[in-house]
Each structure stands twice: as structure tokens, then as C-alpha cells.
Amino acid sequence: MLIKPNHSKENQMGRIISVITLCTVFVLSFGLETYAGVNAADLAKYDVASGKTVYEASCAGCHDNGIMKAPKTGEKADWTARLGQGMGTLVKKSIDGYKAEGNMPARGGNDALTDKQVGDAVAYMVKQVL
Numbered sequence: 001m002l003i004k005p006n007h008s009k010e011n012q013m014g015r016i017i018s019v020i021t022l023c024t025v026f027v028l029s030f031g032l033e034t035y036a037g038v039n040a041a042d043l044a045k046y047d048v049a050s051g052k053t054v055y056e057a058s059c060a061g062c063h064d065n066g067i068m069k070a071p072k073t074g075e076k077a078d079w080t081a082r083l084g085q086g087m088g089t090l091v092k093k094s095i096d097g098y099k100a101e102g103n104m105p106a107r108g109g110n111d112a113l114t115d116k117q118v119g120d121a122v123a124y125m126v127k128q129v130l
């Protein structure tokens with residue numbers, strides 16, 4: 001009986017292809033896990049530093065400790081699924097307010113905030129879990 005040696009050409013090719021496939025899958029899933037709908041380029045449109053000031057004044061009260069089911073700032077598990085919506089939707093919902101599991105007031109309850117200020121604050125929050 002003829003036993004094919006393990007290191008035949010086809011076998012090596014097969015192994016190289018599986019390695020390439022594994023690498024591709026790894027890179028793709030890593031990319032999804034890291035950015036999940038929001039990427040660095042999206043955040044570049046916002047002023048994260050001024051967002052921090054807005055956040056501390058108008059958002060931290062609920063988001064620092066997850067009051068009323070607010071997603072906690074810096075807590076990846078609270079944000080992974082939400083990030084999938086992308087920055088546009090996250091900002092719009094923060095401007096308009098919305099109720100799902102809790103109650104996110106429009107502009108965090110501070111009507112004096114401009115759309116830009118709310119967007120910057122969201123960018124600051126998102127940056128804490130990327």
C-alpha cells in the first residue's frame with residue numbers, strides 16, 4: 001500500500017491556504033471587535049477634549065455610574081452592541097432622547113447644549129471603550 005508522505009506539495013499548499021484563511025478571519029474579527037461600527041475616522045470629526053467638558057457637566061451624573069440603566073462610561077460590555085449603530089445614530093438619539101430599557105433625556109436634559117456639543121460628548125464617551 002502506498003502511503004502519501006505528509007509533507008507532499010499539495011499538503012503544504014493546503015496548510016499555507018489554511019494559515020492565510022485563519023489570519024484573514026482573525027484580522028476581520030479583530031477589526032469588528034475593536035471598532036464595532038465606529039472607527040477612528042468617525043471620531044476625528046468630533047472634538048473629544050471639549051466633549052469631556054460637556055460630559056462632565058451634563059452626562060456624568062447618569063453615565064458615570066449607570067444610573068437608570070444608562071450605559072456606563074468605560075464599561076465595554078455596556079457599549080459593544082450600541083457602537084454597532086454608528087456615531088450618526090448614537091448622536092441623533094442623544095439629541096432627541098429615547099427610551100428602550102431606561103430613559104435617555106433629549107440632550108441629557110440640558111437644552112442649552114448645541115448639536116455639536118452633544119456630538120462631542122458622545123465621541124468622548126465612545127472613545128473610553130474603543
Ligand code: HEC
Nearest residue numbers: 058059062068069070082094099100101102103104108121
Ligand atoms: C438623567 C440621566 C441621563 C443623563 C443626564 C444623560 N443620559 Fe445618556 N442615557 C441615559 C439612559 C438611561 C440611557 C439608556 C436608555 C435606554 O436604553 O433606554 C442613555 C443612553 C445614552 C447613549 C446610548 C445610546 C444608544 O443608542 O444606546 C448615549 C450615546 C448617551 N446616553 C449619551 C448621553 C450624553 C452625550 C449625555 C450628556 C449630554 C447624556 N447621555 C446624559 C441617561 C442619561
